[in-house]
Every structure is written in C-alpha cells, then in structure tokens.
Amino acid sequence: MENSKKLSVDDIKKIETDFKNEVESALKVAKQAPKGGGDEWFALLRNHEIQPLTDEIRGQVSMQIPTMTSGAYPFEVRMVLDKIFNKYKEITKNLNNDKYIKDHFELNDALYDVNFYLTRRFDVDFEINKYYSMIKAPVTLNNIFANASSSLNIYSSNLKESRSDTLRCKSCGAPRLKENQYDFCVFCGSNLFSKTNRYE
Numbered sequence: 001m002e003n004s005k006k007l008s009v010d011d012i013k014k015i016e017t018d019f020k021n022e023v024e025s026a027l028k029v030a031k032q033a034p035k036g037g038g039d040e041w042f043a044l045l046r047n048h049e050i051q052p053l054t055d056e057i058r059g060q061v062s063m064q065i066p067t068m069t070s071g072a073y074p075f076e077v078r079m080v081l082d083k084i085f086n087k088y089k090e091i092t093k094n095l096n097n098d099k100y101i102k103d104h105f106e107l108n109d110a111l112y113d114v115n116f117y118l119t120r121r122f123d124v125d126f127e128i129n130k131y132y133s134m135i136k137a138p139v140t141l142n143n144i145f146a147n148a149s150s151s152l153n154i155y156s157s158n159l160k161e162s163r164s165d166t167l168r169c170k171s172c173g174a175p176r177l178k179e180n181q182y183d184f185c186v187f188c189g190s191n192l193f194s195k196t197n198r199y200e
C-alpha cells in the first residue's frame with residue numbers, strides 16, 4: 001500500500017476505534033428497530049450488501065423467540081457484525097504485509113494491538129448473546145424455550161423423544177427445531193450444534 005507511508009501511530013489506532021464504533025452503531029440500529037427490523041435496519045443490511053433472512057426463516061425465528069418484542073433478529077445482526085469484522089480484517093491484513101510499517105517498530109506495535117483486539121478480544125458470539133439479552137423480555141432463557149416448546153408444540157410430538165434427542169446451539173443454547181433443515185441455528189446464526197441429554 002503506497003498510502004501507508006504517511007500512516008502514523010494514531011492512524012493505526014484509529015482502525016480499532018473505527019471498528020468498535022461501526023459495531024456499536026450497527027448494534028444500536030438493531031436494538032432500536034421494531035421486531036424483526038425496520039426501514040433503518042434494512043437500509044443498513046443493504047449498505048453491507050446482506051440479504052435479509054427469508055420469510056421462511058423469519059417465521060421460524062419468530063416462533064422460537066416469542067418473548068422478543070423489538071429489535072432486529074440476532075441472526076441478521078450476526079451477519080452484519082461478521083461483515084464488519086471481515087472488512088477490518090482485510091484492512092489489517094494489507095497493513096501486516098506493509099514493509100514501511102514493518103520497518104517502524106512503533107507502527108508495528110500499534111498494528112499488533114489492533115490485530116490482537118480483532119482476533120483475540122472481539123467475540124461475535126459474545127456480542128450476539130449480549131444483544132439478545134438486551135432485546136428479550138425479562139424472562140430466563142430456559143423459561144422462554146420451555147414455554148415455547150409446551151405452548152407451540154413445535155419440537156416434537158413425542159415428549160420422550162424431544163427430551164432425549166434435543167440438539168442445542170452451542171452459542172446461544174436455543175434448541176434446534178425438528179423442522180429445521182439448516183445446518184445453522186435459525187436463532188443466532190451460529191452453525192455449531194451440540195447434542196445434549198443423550199441417554200443411549
């Protein structure tokens with residue numbers, strides 16, 4: 001990068017600040033949106049070139065989090081945070097290969113800190129879970145899913161089967177719906193499912 005010859009320590013530190021600000025302002029729009037997102041939220045998705053969730057997935061998410069009364073869906077929030085993260089990862093990747101920065105230890109140190117923040121401190125699962133705890137109604141997570149499962153009867157028609165064969169999302173703890181044919185959690189977007197309550 002030719003421009004980087006004029007980079008100062010402050011310029012490099014600013015990358016981390018910009019990243020944090022961008023994440024924070026996306027979360028703010030998400031929080032202030034009506035349930036499932038509003039004009040401002042969908043505009044933000046467009047700006048990041050992200051397709052909103054399909055109506056089918058929206059239906060499933062809506063069933064799964066009946067106590068959510070406002071805010072964009074966590075899955076979409078995750079997609080935005082991932083996109084922002086990747087953008088800044090790309091910026092630092094270019095700088096990491098910059099000879100001028102390598103030759104100046106104070107620039108190198110500043111860049112190290114930015115890399116450290118992005119790869120070791122920032123945790124999208126943590127951010128999504130924190131976001132969820134802010135938008136949900138004040139009920140415990142277990143209550144929500146217990147209520148959802150008994151009132152909507154969407155997990156299984158056979159209670160024994162549902163108790164012994166429940167896949168839960170490693171990230172947010174949401175149970176995976178029987179009808180969910182996706183490899184990811186429709187609730188938070190994580191693609192890691194773990195099997196719990198196995199009795200065999």
Ligand SMILES: [Zn+2]
Pocket residue numbers: 169170171172173174185186187188189190
């Ligand atoms: Zn999840």
